[in-house]
Amino acid sequence: MDKLDPVFKALADPTRRQILDHLRGQPLTTGDICDLIPELSRCGVMKHLEILVDARLVFVRREGRMRWNYLNPVPIQQIHDRWISPYVAMHARNLLRLKQAVEDKPD
Amino acid sequence: MDKLDPVFKALADPTRRQILDHLRGQPLTTGDICDLIPELSRCGVMKHLEILVDARLVFVRREGRMRWNYLNPVPIQQIHDRWISPYVAMHARNLLRLKQAVEDKPD
DNA sequence: ACTTTATGTTACTGTTTAGTAACATATCTT
DNA sequence: AAGATATGTTACTAAACAGTAACATAAAGT
Secondary structure (H helix, E strand, O other), X not given: OHHHHHHXXXXXXXXXXXXXXXXXXXXXXXXXXXXXXXXXXXXXXXXXXXXXXXXXXXXXXXXXXXXXXXXXXXXXXXXXHHHHHHHHHHHHHHHHHHHHHHHHOOO | OHHHHHHHHHHOOHHHHHHXXXXXXXXXXXXXXXXXXXXXXXXXXXXXXXXXXXXXXXXXXXXXXXXXXXXXXXXXXXXXXXXXXHHHHHHHHHHHHHHHHHHHOOO
């Protein structure tokens, strides 16, 4: 679980989630990402990318002077499996209990 | 999605995830939580609880001088439904593609 | 009423994080 | 080779965050 801490931290920032959302459709160069987030400087984008790479959420393939950034969905899958799913199960149980309480209630 | 930003931020801290894990089994008083996390001062625990309450991950019921802290799994469910599930789906597609590539490969 | 217990509030400190600027390197085009 | 393009690195600043201490309130037990 501790190995997933950098992933949680990486996902805590809305700009980084935005970058991941953009990478879901296709890999992008660093320049592409800068164009998609004009309110942030190129250095800012690169810092966020570094954090995403450290968390293994993004991996890089160099091609000449271009850097292609690829999404790696595995850490998100792991967070889902190892941490989120018990909470989703709990929520489902709560809903079921609520539903039954409503149905059993006499008028 | 912006409404879920405090939730992502709250989940970014390992101590707060630990508190949520403890609350999964049963509600706890603030004192109970302090006993479970002896490496942190009571004030530190209360600050984390405040952040969790602001993110609606924890709600409070007062009973005399005791404060009972309850887990609310709904925001985690929402994060799952609105943000994580597309990545899980992408991962499943990738695995399927990989599996088919392996099976189709001639010896 | 007095003491203990449980929690709440304010102020302060050190650390981490987000962001930028300036400069540096490497590749492509002509 | 020279200029343009794409990315990498270092140093710095401002804001946010984690944690603690000191003090305050409020309910329970005797």
